[in-house]
Amino acid sequence: MNKAITEGLLLMPPAFSNGLDQWSSQDGTVGSDTYDGAVNAAFVAADQDFGGCLELLKSETTQKLRAMVQTPLHPGCYLQIKARVKAISGNLPNVEIAGWAGGAGDVHVLDVVEAGPSVALTSYGEVVEVSAIVGTGARNGVDMPWGQDALYGHFGLNLTGANGGVVRIDDIQITDVTNVFLRDMMDWVDVRDYGAIGDGVTDNAAAFNAADAAANGRQVLVPEGVYALASNVTFESPVRFQGQVTAPKEVRLSLTKNFDFGSYVDAFGGDEVLALEKAIQALFNFTDHESLDLQGRRIELTRPIDVQDVVNNISTYAIRRVIRNGQFNVLADPAWDTDVVTSTASYSASTSTELTNVANIANIQPGSLVEGNGVGREVYVKSVNVGAQTLTLSQPLFGAASNQSYTFSRFKYALDFSGFSGLDKFVLDDIEFQCNGISSGILLAPEGLIFHVRDCFITKPKDRGITSHGRGCQGMLVDRCQFISNEQPMRAQDRTTIAMNVNANDTKMRDNRVMLFAAFGVWAGTGHLFSGNHWFHGDGETDGVRRAGVIFTTPNPKSTVVGNYIDNNFIEMTNEHDATPDWNNQYSFGGITITGNIFTVNDVAPWFSWIVVKPYGSGHYLHGFNLSGNVFRALNGNIERIERVDETYAGLDMSKSRNVVVQGNAFNSVDTPIFNPLMVRHTEAANATTWEIPTDGKLPFGGRARRVEGFVMDQQVLRGSNTAHYEFPYVSLQQGADQSEAHLKWSQACRGRVQITLRMDNAT
Incomplete structure (x- = not known):
């Protein structure tokens, strides 16, 4: 046969018997010189070894x-x-x-190898076979790797x-030997067959994309x-990495069929942090x-992961995304050191979330905790405007x-x-942060x-488990x-x-468990739900302080x-x-329901309380407060009462209390239980016109x-002569030194016993 057809391609060049005008003494391109009529070339019809053949006198250095015909060379194809x-x-x-x-465009592809191994002829009449393999990939055994740009070749030989x-x-x-490199039975394609070169310099993006397109469901x-990548690559086929990829920060590698952390670790040479960043980017x-499935892997972090900087091309995102199933283990490095800046600034309540005239502002970073006189807990820098010398704060300052x-x-x-301007519906699932x-x-x-x-x-x-700075x-x-403190041995x-x-x-x-922090947390805003949590913050100190x-x-x-289970700490409302x-005609303290919780404390001073109201300004009162069905228990000593007002800055105006419900609670080792409404049984043993009925501090917050x-x-009322008294009395409220x-x-002095139900609030 004088031709071979591989998958519909004509590979074999013409026989010499078809005419020497089909063979060029130059490159074989259109217009090049041929051996037809040349003085140094002739067709020999009958040779004892070859049959028909070309006889050629060497007259040039090379x-x-x-062949004048174009032999096609397709991606992944190898020709011998x-x-x-x-x-x-x-x-x-x-x-x-x-x-x-x-x-x-029939242009010459430069910078590729266009000659195979040279073989010396050492004797006359000896038949010597020379061969070479050409293909797109730089594979072992390929003598002339031509890459993706070469679409065809004019093949023959050189005499030197x-x-x-x-x-x-x-x-x-010319025969197709692709099966030597990539047998049809294999379920993978090799990126080298499509021009990839693993030299760390050559851009392989086009070769990777071509291999993915050719895989057609097989593995790449x-x-x-x-393998360097200078532009984004998306694999629609599964990929197996024996080698590794290198790419600039902004270049994405997307693995759609095996999108998991292990694949990115393989792709980026075992560098787990870089692999994590590239996987997050994708x-x-x-x-x-x-x-993104971390596959239960433990990732050693020596620096923070700035997620927006990693993603690089997105500042807002509102589509659900999840990172799950792994562990971040933080290793010591100066990159974790806290940056501390001290600066002067101006503040006005009229622009309550802004600091102005901020000195040294270029060194202050968004996400910084703000501390100073009159600054409440957990106030952060939300944003920085260096040019205007202003900072936006997460919360106003009280003083x-x-x-x-x-x-x-x-x-x-x-x-x-923090680098995102907005991020919605992001999920962290089943991850341990070993800080x-x-x-x-x-x-x-x-x-x-x-x-x-x-x-x-x-x-x-x-310092913090989860921080919101906006x-x-x-x-x-x-x-x-579970939040587990690094300060467990310390006093509260x-x-x-x-x-x-x-x-x-x-x-x-x-259903969270929070162990031995300074606090579970600080909640501004409204509409929060706490259910099934256990937070405990005690220590081993006798008569210890609780926060x-x-x-x-x-x-x-x-x-x-x-x-919830609230253990060795208290709920504070400020x-x-x-x-x-x-207070200035806004809602005051209340709007909260505390129901069905377990409160416990041990080894504390008797003045400890589980519910504390701390006004930072005057004129405030209780409004819409419900404390019901809870169990309170002190161990290793009694406490005086479960609730109190911290008057460091101001007290509560008890003349304004409204809609306060405290009922159905259980008190263990508490000297003064509290109720609202409060039922009092009072016995007046001696005749009197005024029966003074104390509440004994049992109205909430000293109401x-x-x-x-x-x-x-509930007993007959008698006058001094032991005669029954049937006249109905009237009640004077807010009596006594503390109006409790x-x-x-x-109308007449009498004696007897009464059951009276009192409240420290008005209904409206």
Whole structure:
């Protein structure tokens, strides 16, 4: 046969018997010289070894022989060119298979190897076979790798060495040997077959994309080597990495069929942090997956992961994305050191979330904790305007001077989302943050909805577990997580770490366990739900100090605390995030339901209380407060009462209390239980016209006896002569030094026993 057809391609060049006008003495391209009529070439019809063949006198330094036909070379295709040659007379030359690489538009593809191994002819009449393999990939055994740009070749041979020798050449054979490199039975394709070169320099993006297109459901193999990518690559086929990829920060590698952390570790040479960053980058750029599976891997972090900087091309994102199933283990490095800046600034309550005239502002970072006189707990820098010398704060300041010094502390977080301007519906699922006292856990974006942390451990954060420095906590969900302090051996009053804080509304805290922090957290905003959590913050000190575990900084938070275990700490209600903290016709303290919880404490001073109201301004009162169905128990000593008002800045106006319900609670080792309504049984043993009925401190928060719901004489009322007295008395309320007594007024002195139900509030 004088031709071979491989998958419909004509590969075999013409036989010499078809005419020497089909063979060029140059490159074989259109218009090049042929051997037809040449004085140094002739067709020999009958040779004892070859049959018909070409006889050629070598007269040039490199005597070329090229077929005028274009032999196609497709991606992934490998061709073997063979020629049998013998010397007839004269000088003995060297022989090598050669070709001319043609690209699109019939241009010459430069910088590729166009000649195979050279073979010396050493005797006359000896038949010598020379061969070479050409293909797109730089594979072992490929003599002429031509890459993706070469679409066809003009193939033949070269004679080199001394001139004057005469040789005879049999018909040149070209066969498809692709199956030697990529057998049809294999379920993978090799990127090298499509021009990839693993030299760490050559851009392989086009080769990777071509291999993916050719895979057609098979696996793509990236063999040993370092493969540079200068532009984005998306694999629609599964990929196996024996070699590794290198790419600039902005270049994405998207693995749509095996989008998992292990594949990215393989792709980036075992560098787990880089692999994580590239996987996160792809996650935000539509890899056909909503989740990144860390496959239970432990990732050693030596620096914070700035998620927005990693993603690089997106500043806001509102499509659900998940990172799940792994562990971040933080290792010591200066990259985790807190950046602390001290600066002076101006503040006005009229622009309550702004500092102006900020000195040294270029060194203050968004996400920094703000501390100074008149600054409430967990106030952060939301944004920085260097040109205007202004900072936006996460919360107002309750008592800052018009000009004063502030300290700004920028903690470092394992996952830092603060670079996004907005982030919605992001989920962290089944991840352990092993902060090791070196880093904090998670910093949220300044804006966003429904950030969800579920089934995660945040273990031993250096400063904070989860921080919101803006409103990226709106609607946040934290479910079944454990927060474990790095300060467990310390006294409660010496701890500084906080599990979390919230600035916005509608968060849900469910079934979490928070162990031995300075506090579970600080909640601004409204609409929060706490259910099934256990937070405990005690220590081993006798008569120890206990601190607030949950702090509400909106005085009327419209929140519920239901079915929790509150251990060795208290719930505190404040208005410290109010630039004008005095009451001014707004809702005051209340708007909260505390129901069905277990409260316990041990080894504390008797003045400890589980519910504390701390007004930062005057004129406030209780409004819409419900404390029902809870169990309170003190161990190793009694406490005086379960609730109190912290009057460090101001007290409560008890003449305004409204809609306060305290009932159905159980009190163990509490000297003074509290109730509202409060039923009092009073016995007046001696005749009197005024029966003074004390409440004995049992009205909540030292409230006044402001209303009577009813009373009944459960014993006959007698006058001095032991005659029955049937006249009905009237009640005087808010009597006594602290206005906590009710007085029954009679027209005549009498004695007896009464059951009276009093309230410290008005209904409306």
